[in-house]
Amino acid sequence: MRRKWIFFWILVLSLVTLTRTTIFAASPADRSARAEVRFLEGMMDHHQMAVDMANDCLKKAKTESVITLCKNIITAQSAEIKQMRDWLLAWYQIEYNPMPMSQMMSMMGKNQGMGMMGGMHMGGMMATPDMHDMMAQMPDDMPLMMGMAAGLSKLEGTEYEIAWVEAMIDHHSMAIGMSNQLLPHVQHPELKQLAQRIITDQTAEIQEMESLLTQFGDK
Numbered sequence: 001m002r003r004k005w006i007f008f009w010i011l012v013l014s015l016v017t018l019t020r021t022t023i024f025a026a027s028p029a030d031r032s033a034r035a036e037v038r039f040l041e042g043m044m045d046h047h048q049m050a051v052d053m054a055n056d057c058l059k060k061a062k063t064e065s066v067i068t069l070c071k072n073i074i075t076a077q078s079a080e081i082k083q084m085r086d087w088l089l090a091w092y093q094i095e096y097n098p099m100p101m102s103q104m105m106s107m108m109g110k111n112q113g114m115g116m117m118g119g120m121h122m123g124g125m126m127a128t129p130d131m132h133d134m135m136a137q138m139p140d141d142m143p144l145m146m147g148m149a150a151g152l153s154k155l156e157g158t159e160y161e162i163a164w165v166e167a168m169i170d171h172h173s174m175a176i177g178m179s180n181q182l183l184p185h186v187q188h189p190e191l192k193q194l195a196q197r198i199i200t201d202q203t204a205e206i207q208e209m210e211s212l213l214t215q216f217g218d219k
Contacts, residue, residue, distance in 0.1 A: 031185060032187040033092065035186065036091070036182070036185075036187065036188065037088065037092055037094065039178065039179075039181075039186075039195070040084045040087060040088045040191075041096050043080075043084060043175065043179075044081050044084050044085060044097075045099050046171075046174065046175055046178065047077040047084075047098065047175075048081060048099065048100060048101065049101050050077050050168070050171055050172075051077050051081070052100060052101040053101070053164070053167065053171070054070040054071075054074045054077075054168075055070075055074065056152070057070040057164050058074075060160055060161075061160070061161055061164070062157065062161070065212060065215075066164070066212065069208065069209070069212075072205075073168070073205075076201065080198075081098060083194070085097070087191065091188065152164060152167070162213065162216050165212055165213055165216075166213070168205075169206050169209050169210065172202040172203075172205055172206050172209075175198055175202050176199050176202055176203060179195040179198045179199045180195075180199065182195050183196070
């Protein structure tokens with residue numbers, strides 16, 4: 001059940017990211033260009049979520065292998081955020097800064113309290129009815145839970161580390177899916193290489209994290 005709701009909130013925040021990207025992105029005429037812009041903005045937000053999660057983990061994790069994983073995620077994905085920001089500006093003249101996880105959660109919390117049927121807005125963006133339906137299904141005690149935030153903040157020790165690793169596995173799986181979706185449409189070789197590297201690196205990290213869960217005795 002814990003992993004179900006961690007995955008649920010990562011999915012909701014990913015949908016928020018996609019909505020935000022659709023609203024604020026420039027609108028290149030070419031399909032490949034549009035796909036690249038959506039990917040660059042969406043993956044920057046997605047990477048920022050991973051960095052935020054990893055920074056939180058560094059404050060609470062005790063197991064050396066988990067700490068090392070968090071540091072590696074911060075290093076690799078922070079560098080990729082900078083690279084994607086530079087490409088977006090150079091190729092499409094779009095200046096974009098990824099949204100911190102805390103800001104996403106704040107936006108969602110404010111709008112949830114205001115009632116979001118039909119044309120609900122999230123920080124100036126229009127959320128879809130499907131997003132509202134998912135939020136309406138949240139249990140009452142999960143108003144801020146996602147891969148981090150309220151749910152994980154209540155956990156300590158090994159229980160926290162297991163939940164965090166599970167959340168990051170789900171998060172990596174989404175990044176792999178986003179990258180695979182881009183590949184048929186990508187036009188810049190550098191971006192194609194990045195997408196392929198994300199697939200390779202994060203697949204390897206998923207295998208590492210599944211191994212960690214086995215070591216924790218949580219299969």
